[in-house]
Amino acid sequence: MSKLSHFDSAGDARMVDVSDKTPTKRTARARAFVRLKPAVLAALPHNPKGNPLEVARIAGVMAAKRTHELIPLCHPLALSHADVVTTLQPNGILIESSVATTGPTGVEMEALTAASIAALTIYDMTKALDKSITIEKLQLVEKTGGKSGHYLRKSTR
Numbered sequence: 001m002s003k004l005s006h007f008d009s010a011g012d013a014r015m016v017d018v019s020d021k022t023p024t025k026r027t028a029r030a031r032a033f034v035r036l037k038p039a040v041l042a043a044l045p046h047n048p049k050g051n052p053l054e055v056a057r058i059a060g061v062m063a064a065k066r067t068h069e070l071i072p073l074c075h076p077l078a079l080s081h082a083d084v085v086t087t088l089q090p091n092g093i094l095i096e097s098s099v100a101t102t103g104p105t106g107v108e109m110e111a112l113t114a115a116s117i118a119a120l121t122i123y124d125m126t127k128a129l130d131k132s133i134t135i136e137k138l139q140l141v142e143k144t145g146g147k148s149g150h151y152l153r154k155s156t157r
Contacts, residue, residue: 015073021104026145027081028099028111032119032138035092040129044088052125053086053093060084060118064099064110074109077101082110084118095119096141106146112138 044052064082068074081100086093097114099107119135126133143151 013073015075016105018075018104023103024145025102026100026106026143028107028143029141030097030108030111030115030139031141032095032115033092033136034095034119034122035134035136036126037130037132038090040126040133041088041090041092043129044126047125049125052122053088055125056086056095056118056121057084059121060095060097060114063117064097064107064114067110067113070113071109075105077103077105077107077110079107079110082114084114086118086122093122095122106143108140108143111143112140 049055061082061084063070065079068076079099079101081098083099084095084097086095095115095118097111097118099110099114101107116135116138119138123133123135139153140151141153
C-alpha cells in the first residue's frame with residue numbers, strides 16, 4: 001500500500017501539488033441508493049416541490065462542479081462532463097453519477113459528491129412523507145486515467 005499523499009512529513013494535512021503531473025483524460029463513476037417505502041415511491045409523481053428525480057439530477061451535476069468548495073483539499077477542476085442518472089427500483093432509487101475531465105488529477109471525489117448530493121436531494125424532497133428513508137452504498141464504481149490506471153469495483157451492488 002502506498003502512503004497517503006495528503007499529509008506532509010510532519011503529518012500535517014496539505015493539498016497535493018499536481019503542477020508537474022501530465023494532464024490525461026480521467027473519468028469516474030459512482031453510485032448511491034436511496035431506500036424508500038412503496039408509498040413514497042408511488043407519491044413521487046405528485047410531489048408538490050417538483051420532480052424529485054430531476055431536481056436530484058441537477059443538484060448532483062452542480063455538486064460535482066463545486067466539489068473543491070466542499071472537500072477542503074480537492075483541486076478545482078474544469079469538468080468536461082458531469083451527469084447523474086436516477087433509476088426507480090421496487091425498494092428505492094438507484095443513483096449513478098459520471099464525471100470526466102482532462103487534467104492532472106482524478107475526478108473520483110466529484111463523482112462521489114454528485115451521487116451523495118443527488119441522494120440527499122431526494123431525501124430532502126421526500127422527507128415529509130417518511131423520516132425513515134435511508135441513503136445506502138455510496139461507492140466508487142469505476143475510475144480511469146492517471147498513474148493508478150483503471151479501477152473497476154468487483155461488486156457494484
